[in-house]
Amino acid sequence: MAANKQTVVVLGAGINGAALARELLLSGVSVVVVDSGDIACGATAWSTRLIHGGLRYLEYGEVGLVRESLAERDRLLRLAPHLVKPLRFYLPVEGRFGGLWAAGARLVGCESLARAWRGKHGRGSWTIAAGLTLYDLLSFGSPCPRHRMVRAGGVGLPSVDKRAFPLAGMYSDAQLLYPERFTVELLLDAAQIAAESGADFIIKSHHTARLLLNGRLQIRPVTLGFEPSDTSVIELRPAAVVNATGAWVDRTLDLLADWGQPESPATSTGFFADTSGESSGAAHLIAGTKGSHLVVHSPRLREALGSYGVYAEAADGRPVFVLPFGDRLVLVGTTDIPYAGDPAEACTDEAEISYLLAAVARLFPAAAPDRHSVQQHYCGVRPLPFVRQVLGRSAPASVSRRHMLVRHPRAPLPAWSIVGGKLTTCRSLAEGAAAEVLNALHVPVQRTSVERPLPGACQGASRDQAAASALDSALRAGLSVSVARRVAEETTALFGARSRLVCAAMNARPDGLPPPNLLLPGLSLPFAAVGFCLREEWARNLEDLIERRLMLLFDERLSVAAIEAVAQGLVREQRLLPEQVGPAVAAYVSTCKKRYGRTLRQLPVAPQGSSESVE
Numbered sequence: 001m002a003a004n005k006q007t008v009v010v011l012g013a014g015i016n017g018a019a020l021a022r023e024l025l026l027s028g029v030s031v032v033v034v035d036s037g038d039i040a041c042g043a044t045a046w047s048t049r050l051i052h053g054g055l056r057y058l059e060y061g062e063v064g065l066v067r068e069s070l071a072e073r074d075r076l077l078r079l080a081p082h083l084v085k086p087l088r089f090y091l092p093v094e095g096r097f098g099g100l101w102a103a104g105a106r107l108v109g110c111e112s113l114a115r116a117w118r119g120k121h122g123r124g125s126w127t128i129a130a131g132l133t134l135y136d137l138l139s140f141g142s143p144c145p146r147h148r149m150v151r152a153g154g155v156g157l158p159s160v161d162k163r164a165f166p167l168a169g170m171y172s173d174a175q176l177l178y179p180e181r182f183t184v185e186l187l188l189d190a191a192q193i194a195a196e197s198g199a200d201f202i203i204k205s206h207h208t209a210r211l212l213l214n215g216r217l218q219i220r221p222v223t224l225g226f227e228p229s230d231t232s233v234i235e236l237r238p239a240a241v242v243n244a245t246g247a248w249v250d251r252t253l254d255l256l257a258d259w260g261q262p263e264s265p266a267t268s269t270g271f272f273a274d275t276s277g278e279s280s281g282a283a284h285l286i287a288g289t290k291g292s293h294l295v296v297h298s299p300r301l302r303e304a305l306g307s308y309g310v311y312a313e314a315a316d317g318r319p320v321f322v323l324p325f326g327d328r329l330v331l332v333g334t335t336d337i338p339y340a341g342d343p344a345e346a347c348t349d350e351a352e353i354s355y356l357l358a359a360v361a362r363l364f365p366a367a368a369p370d371r372h373s374v375q376q377h378y379c380g381v382r383p384l385p386f387v388r389q390v391l392g393r394s395a396p397a398s399v400s401r402r403h404m405l406v407r408h409p410r411a412p413l414p415a416w417s418i419v420g421g422k423l424t425t426c427r428s429l430a431e432g433a434a435a436e437v438l439n440a441l442h443v444p445v446q447r448t449s450v451e452r453p454l455p456g457a458c459q460g461a462s463r464d465q466a467a468a469s470a471l472d473s474a475l476r477a478g479l480s481v482s483v484a485r486r487v488a489e490e491t492t493a494l495f496g497a498r499s500r501l502v503c504a505a506m507n508a509r510p511d512g513l514p515p516p517n518l519l520l521p522g523l524s525l526p527f528a529a530v531g532f533c534l535r536e537e538w539a540r541n542l543e544d545l546i547e548r549r550l551m552l553l554f555d556e557r558l559s560v561a562a563i564e565a566v567a568q569g570l571v572r573e574q575r576l577l578p579e580q581v582g583p584a585v586a587a588y589v590s591t592c593k594k595r596y597g598r599t600l601r602q603l604p605v606a607p608q609g610s611s612e613s614v615e
């Protein structure tokens, strides 16, 4: 495939920007991705982490969106099986009747009427069965098991209060525990495609861009806390710019240049066929809502959940998910509150925590977690399209989750903004958006990602092989069999087939120095993974490593000692001076407390029968 000389700049390295960069490279254009923060540091990281058809959107008549999402769900289960896993859902029901009138009202767009008619008992089993039957029909051909209606209290089912919820619907969707790692892999694949085709591909994380009136784009570094920042300013003449900055879309347009906003709704290109008045004509593309989640450490609740995700309604009728978050934690989300501030500053408040805990207690009174079980919380802003209802009468939950590409005709070069979207539809969004951009640049679509696996994809025998190779490296590094097994397992869960590279790095001594420890203290990840992510995955600082590469933020075993070890990894790669370790660690520990409500213990708790035992 011949590389094209044109360069497209993608602003935003969230899941959508990353998927779009990859898709454009598949057709041979060069791509520069610019993110003012790290890869996937926005809504992508602060989502409910589900790859789902969106059962609830059926009530709003979004059949097309549900069909597309279900097809993408099944595709991602095939193309990224190391990260996207099937999850069976349990939907508790209070009685047989109820919800039919409300569902009808929603279908014709009367959300307030639907709320008034919802009644005391939410949706009955008839309404649920009808919705789940339609969901099955729309996922025709899917390998996922179909829905079933059951009585509560069966063996292996979640131990939801069976007096309050005697019945349940069960259906299939999927979970993407680490959308952050999924996004990194999209970009790794983009780099691979570029290397094969000869196109240029540059990622400038922790940089901002400004478009000059002469059509040139200036890319400047953002100052990092402790680590050395780039100092170079780049200028280039892109063939097109796509603003994929999610909830920041309007702010980015303000920063980028003053021609940003479309003049009227008619200027929207609407190739996803959703511009019918939803762009409003006001100088807003986005009207975000904030959604909070709790990460709960309660063995009782985790056991009560079993292997299911529970999808239910809170007392006010809002949807709530109670999900397994690995083997030991539970993820509870979410709220949906109109939010107009800087998305980077959105934070969970105590009222949201109480609301979510009450929703869990209503479902699981015998295993209700208390405030102390909340290990941490997090909050993201949904990049929802601006519609008048958000600020008016209707509920934020009723705003469409469809995406659209809005063109900016007054820009001095072809320019678009992506509005809305879900994790689930990142690939199909990218395919549609790339086709539109390439068409404007007169470049034919050469290949698409429709059958392209992610670099770490492995499943069944190929996963076993990857884990065996990681195990072999861990044993050669001198770990005991039981510890090496755990290391191979956890590394493969994060890096998929690439875990063999991470574990092989345990035996490599590029600088001739032995590592301070083979493993991060109290954890089952190799110290070598720190250097690997710095060299191979564009991580720049402590936060990038802990939150979005090694995923330690969500590990209940994370301690200050482990953060210090990660900081030592930065020193080793000459990204931090030895005297900066103390202040950098203290700053991160304080961020954990302030932003996520997480208090870290000083020293690691040794896992049973382990610690790093070298034989």
Ligand SMILES: Cc1cc2nc3c(=O)[nH]c(=O)nc-3n(C[C@H](O)[C@H](O)[C@H](O)COP(=O)(O)OP(=O)(O)OC[C@H]3O[C@@H](n4cnc5c(N)ncnc54)[C@H](O)[C@@H]3O)c2cc1C
Pocket: 011, 012, 013, 014, 015, 016, 017, 018, 034, 035, 036, 037, 038, 039, 040, 041, 042, 043, 044, 045, 046, 047, 048, 049, 050, 051, 052, 207, 208, 209, 244, 245, 246, 247, 248, 251, 252, 255, 290, 291, 292, 334, 379, 380, 381, 382, 383, 418, 420, 421, 422, 423, 424, 425
């Ligand atoms: C609470 C919540 C729950 C959700 N749950 C789900 C779910 O379970 N399943 C699902 O499918 N979807 C879910 N979503 C939706 C999904 O997370 C988002 O639609 C998706 O992550 C948006 O990705 P994005 O790449 O467009 O934006 P983001 O991930 O927000 O990325 C935008 C990027 O732009 C960068 N940026 C900001 N300003 C600039 C600038 N000026 N220049 C350069 N870069 C900039 C940011 O740093 C960020 O990295 C949820 C969203 C939220 C908030």
